[in-house]
Amino acid sequence: MTDIPHHLLDGPATAPPLILGPSIGTSLAVWEPQLPALARTHRVLRWDLPGHGRSPAGLLPSDGSAAVGDLAALVLRLADAQGWERFAYAGISIGGAVGLYLAAHHPERVESLAVICSSARFGEPAAWRERAALVRAEGTEAMAASRPGTWFSYRFAASPRAVALLEDLRACDRAGYAACCDALASYDLRSALPSITGVPTLVVAGRDDPATPPAHAREIADAVPGASLLEVAGAAHLAGVERPGPVTAALLAHFAAEVDINADSDARTNVSDDAARRAAGFAVRRAVLGDAHVDRAIARTTPFTARFQDFITRYAWGEIWTGDALDRRIRSCITLTALIAHGHGHDAELAMHIRAALTNGLTREEIGEVLLQSAVYCGVPAANSAFATAQRVFDEMDGPDGTSSSVRSS
Numbered sequence: 425m426t427d428i429p430h431h432l433l434d435g436p437a438t439a440p441p442l443i444l445g446p447s448i449g450t451s452l453a454v455w456e457p458q459l460p461a462l463a464r465t466h467r468v469l470r471w472d473l474p475g476h477g478r479s480p481a482g483l484l485p486s487d488g489s490a491a492v493g494d495l496a497a498l499v500l501r502l503a504d505a506q507g508w509e510r511f512a513y514a515g516i517s518i519g520g521a522v523g524l525y526l527a528a529h530h531p532e533r534v535e536s537l538a539v540i541c542s543s544a545r546f547g548e549p550a551a552w553r554e555r556a557a558l559v560r561a562e563g564t565e566a567m568a569a570s571r572p573g574t575w576f577s578y579r580f581a582a583s584p585r586a587v588a589l590l591e592d593l594r595a596c597d598r599a600g601y602a603a604c605c606d607a608l609a610s611y612d613l614r615s616a617l618p619s620i621t622g623v624p625t626l627v628v629a630g631r632d633d634p635a636t637p638p639a640h641a642r643e644i645a646d647a648v649p650g651a652s653l654l655e656v657a658g659a660a661h662l663a664g665v666e667r668p669g670p671v672t673a674a675l676l677a678h679f680a681a682e683v684d685i686n687a688d689s690d691a692r693t694n695v696s697d698d699a700a701r702r703a704a705g706f707a708v709r710r711a712v713l714g715d716a717h718v719d720r721a722i723a724r725t726t727p728f729t730a731r732f733q734d735f736i737t738r739y740a741w742g743e744i745w746t747g748d749a750l751d752r753r754i755r756s757c758i759t760l761t762a763l764i765a766h767g768h769g770h771d772a773e774l775a776m777h778i779r780a781a782l783t784n785g786l787t788r789e790e791i792g793e794v795l796l797q798s799a800v801y802c803g804v805p806a807a808n809s810a811f812a813t814a815q816r817v818f819d820e821m822d823g824p825d826g827t828s829s830s831v832r833s834s
Contacts, residue, residue, distance in 0.1 A: 428501045430478035431471040435463035440535070441511040442466035442679060443499060445519025447541070447662065448604045449567065449575075449593040451477030454516060457585070457668035461676055461730070465702075466512065471502055473518070475600010477592065484603035488556070492518070492611045495604075496525045500533065512679050514538035516664065517636065518604060521546070521611055524644070527623040528616040538626040538675055541633050541661050543640040544614040544647070552609035556602040564596040574635055576666045577658070585665055617647035625651040626678040628671060630659035652678075657723055669725035673733055677706045677722075702734065705742025712745065712752065712780045756781035757794050764798040764810045771813050778817045788818060 432452060435442075442462060444455045452470035462468050473495070475481035483498060484490040499522060503511050512535045515523040520542025527534045546552065558566050568590055572581035580586050625648045629641030638655050645653035654674050656663045664671040680703040710718050725733050745755060760781060763774045781791055791814060799807030 427483070428505055429471040429474065429483060429498055431469055431502055433506075434459060434468045434470075435466050437467060439465060439467045441503070441506065441508045442468050443503065443511050443513045444468060444470045445499070445513070445515030445522050446471070446473055446476065447517035447519055448473065448608070449476070449564065449571070449596060449601065450516075450589055450662075451592045453477075453592060454589060454662065454665060458664055458672045458675060461672050461734070462679070465676070465680065469502060469506065469511075471499070473600065473604055474498075475597035475603065479600070481597040481600030481603065484600065484607070486599050486603055488553075488606050490603040490606040490610075492521050492525050492607045492613075493529070495522045495607060496529070499526065500530065503533065509533070510535045512536040512538075514540065514675060514679075515542065516540045517542050517661065518546075518608060521608070521613070524613050524617070524620070527620045527625065528613060531620070531622050534623045536624045536679055537620075538628065538678055539641075539644060540628040540671065541630050541636050541641075541663050542627075542644070543636045544617055544644055545612045546608045546636070549609040552605045556605035556609070559598050559605065560602045563598045564593050564601050567601075568593055574660060575662045576660045577632065580666050589662070589665065614643070614647070617644060618649065620648045621650075624678070626674060627651055627653045628663060628674060629653070629655045630661060630663035630666075631655050631657050632659060633661045633663065635661040654719070654722070669728075669730045669733075670723045672730055673722045673725045676702060676734065677737075680706070701738045701742035703742075704746050705737040705740070708745045709737060709741040712741075712783055713776065714779075714783070717776070752784040753781075753786055756784045756786055760791070760794050760810075761798050761802065764795065764806050765802040767803075767806045767809075771809070774810060774813050775817050778814050779821075782821075788814075 444452070446452055446454045452472050455470050459468060472479035474483035484494055495518070510533055513523045513526060515521070520539035523537050523539055524542070524544065527537050571590060571593060572578055572586070575589065576586055627641045627645040629638040631638055641653060641655070645651040654670070656667050656670050659667040706718070721733065756777065759777050760774070763770050763777060778791060795807050795810050795814065798810065
């Protein structure tokens with residue numbers, strides 16, 4: 425079809441649909457770091473902006489009247505062409521603006537939304553009109569020199585993925601790029617954000633993003649009812665490219681909650697069960713270890729550790745800790761005993777689970793009894809080290825006067 429953007433499909437044909445929108449100046453390749461993980465649980469559709477990648481520039485008007493609503497209409501055409509009445513959506517920068525517009529004006533179509541390094545208003549319209557005029561006159565090469573330091577840090581600029589993205593920018597049609605600038609010039613969705621009430625929304629910010637600083641993300645998260653916010657350290661505007669681990673983990677957790685586990689298809693059921701375990705795992709993990717701990721773990725995730733983090737979430741937390749046969753107090757007792765049995769070298773893990781045991785309802789006295797019981801069956805040296813670790817945890821939790829207001833001591 426010539427009236428829809430170029431797009432690619434990945435993932436099981438029967439899995440829940442997820443549409444991924446790119447940022448201005450890039451192609452659908454900007455989503456490659458997240459694609460393998462997202463395509464395990466969703467039917468993923470990536471699309472190119474007009475004049476970008478392999479999409480024709482003529483999909484947007486070239487007379488300066490282009491609007492984000494025009495891009496949203498293209499996304500709806502893509503969904504209609506697939507027969508999708510509802511879909512999850514994630515977008516970067518202008519792609520995120522498209523997602524917000526869809527959630528505000530077509531909430532019946534959007535199952536769930538993730539907005540990455542985006543904004544409800546991208547600065548003064550005049551700056552975007554000036555950029556559009558510059559690119560129409562000189563081409564997108566005029567923008568290339570300023571992207572390192574904006575899209576990603578200078579230390580990342582020499583990486584193969586960064587170099588490829590800059591080539592995508594140089595290959596953009598000047599008319600298509602300028603029309604996207606026109607769309608951003610006329611875009612201001614701030615007053616509509618509170619109306620996004622029925623679409624679960626995740627907002628992701630790069631802490632070092634000069635184009636859409638974290639304040640832009642906080643404005644969205646504060647205004648959209650129930651929205652959650654993740655700030656990714658060490659990431660500029662293309663946070664999912666420079667720091668793919670934490671962004672991928674956040675997207676997996678967010679979209680897993682929307683997967684329908686009642687589908688009839690065997691293929692979809694397998695995908696859905698996996699996603700349901702992941703969603704349940706994140707819920708229990710946060711309940712036991714606390715949001716701050718889990719957010720730090722997500723932020724530290726790298727491409728090397730991403731699969732391990734997903735495994736721990738789905739299996740340890742999503743299957744074992746969610747079982748009904750034992751309550752969380754008993755599970756904490758067992759976990760503490762097992763860690764003590766392993767002996768010295770697991771102090772950090774033991775400290776984490778001592779805090780978790782308190783969250784799960786054990787008192788300090790009861791934790792002491794578990795440690796004493798372990799001394800008999802696991803050995804006095806191991807229990808001695810465990811007592812030292814527990815005392816250190818209690819000391820850290822206690823206030824200056826030696827008492828804790830948030831944790832029971834007996």
